[in-house]
Amino acid sequence: xxxxxxxxxxxxxxxxxxxxxxxxxxxxxxxxxxxxxxxxxxxxxxxxxxxxxxxxxxxxxxxxxxxxxxxxxxxxxxxxxxxxxxxxxxxxxxxxxxxxxxxxxxxxxxxxxxxxxxxxxxxxxxxxxxxxxxxxxxxxxxxxxxxxxxxxxxxxxxxxxxxxxxxxxxxxxxxxxxxxxxxxxxxxxxxxxxxxxxxxxxxxxxxxxxxxxxxxxxxxxxxxxxxxxxxxxxxxxxxxxxxxxxxxxxxxxxxxxxxxxxxxxxxxxxxxxxxxxxxxxxxxxxxxxxxxxxxxxxxxxxxxxxxxxxxxxxxxxxxxxxxxxxxxxxxxxxxxx
Numbered sequence: 001x002x003x004x005x006x007x008x009x010x011x012x013x014x015x016x017x018x019x020x021x022x023x024x025x026x027x028x029x030x031x032x033x034x035x036x037x038x039x040x041x042x043x044x045x046x047x048x049x050x051x052x053x054x055x056x057x058x059x060x061x062x063x064x065x066x067x068x069x070x071x072x073x074x075x076x077x078x079x080x081x082x083x084x085x086x087x088x089x090x091x092x093x094x095x096x097x098x099x100x101x102x103x104x105x106x107x108x109x110x111x112x113x114x115x116x117x118x119x120x121x122x123x124x125x126x127x128x129x130x131x132x133x134x135x136x137x138x139x140x141x142x143x144x145x146x147x148x149x150x151x152x153x154x155x156x157x158x159x160x161x162x163x164x165x166x167x168x169x170x171x172x173x174x175x176x177x178x179x180x181x182x183x184x185x186x187x188x189x190x191x192x193x194x195x196x197x198x199x200x201x202x203x204x205x206x207x208x209x210x211x212x213x214x215x216x217x218x219x220x221x222x223x224x225x226x227x228x229x230x231x232x233x234x235x236x237x238x239x240x241x242x243x244x245x246x247x248x249x250x251x252x253x254x255x256x257x258x259x260x261x262x263x264x265x266x267x268x269x270x271x272x273x274x275x276x277x278x279x280x281x282x283x284x285x286x287x288x289x290x291x292x293x294x295x296x297x298x299x300x301x302x303x304x305x306x307x308x309x310x311x312x313x314x315x316x317x318x319x320x321x322x323x324x325x326x327x328x329x330x331x332x333x334x335x336x337x
Contacts, residue, residue: 018056059123066130128164136300
């Protein structure tokens with residue numbers, strides 16, 4: 001059984017060349033969105049039809065699916081077909097030649113795409129935008145894909161062809177969770193909640209903003225840095241480490257046991273079921289990073305770091321004992337009340 005509304009949209013999408021949509025395509029799209037609000041089954045049928053369209057038409061239809069999701073449609077309906085379709089496109093694109101890790105001067109080589117591949121690349125931006133909208137609303141599917149290291153590597157390698165694939169990779173590597181932050185010199189500790197953060201440099205900036213002067217060695221956060229780190233500004237800025245961010249598997253501050261800023265937040269070590277990060281006095285006075293580590297900003301996934309609680313003296317002592325660390329100095333509460 002055919003559906004006149006969907007058939008009209010598919011017919012118009014097949015004629016779409018990727019430039020400005022015709023009035024007939026706009027009308028078919030409006031009718032589709034109105035219908036989808038009352039009959040979600042049309043969304044599933046449309047998602048299954050993506051592979052029947054030329055790239056530009058598939059890009060337009062993907063945008064319509066994303067629009068429906070952002071208007072309140074259930075993303076669970078269309079995500080499986082969209083993910084499958086996206087994967088089929090990834091397999092058709094060129095494979096960059098990555099340099100030998102031993103040769104630091106060698107650059108990746110990106111083969112020129114064929115005309116067919118170029119058409120897919122041109123449509124990758126709208127399809128990627130739609131997929132990001134879907135994955136932002138399907139956390140279980142996002143977490144499943146985030147465990148696919150081959151997919152993450154493929155998206156990373158292909159990012160030079162289309163920013164869209166960078167956006168998809170970014171939403172997959174962003175993680176949320178809680179982390180125990182311990183300051184051995186003062187014996188202080190607290191639990192911090194982070195939301196939708198990919199790199200440790202990004203986490204460092206937002207942890208510093210959340211802590212301010214509460215921990216020895218802290219400062220008043222720069223509002224411009226906070227704005228850049230939370231997506232409220234696109235200014236190109238630099239931030240610097242207030243502490244040495246230490247790996248909890250080292251009992252002392254040691255550069256070899258750093259939590260590296262370029263690494264993903266999900267790589268921070270887990271001890272007894274909790275991620276742990278140590279704050280030591282700086283070992284590198286000039287450790288800094290660019291606000292490029294905060295990008296790309298995804299409106300579908302807001303970033304944040306908040307202090308959930310101060311750990312009690314007993315809780316701090318238990319963590320230090322578990323890590324084999326003897327805290328120095330006298331611990332004082334940094335809370336103003």
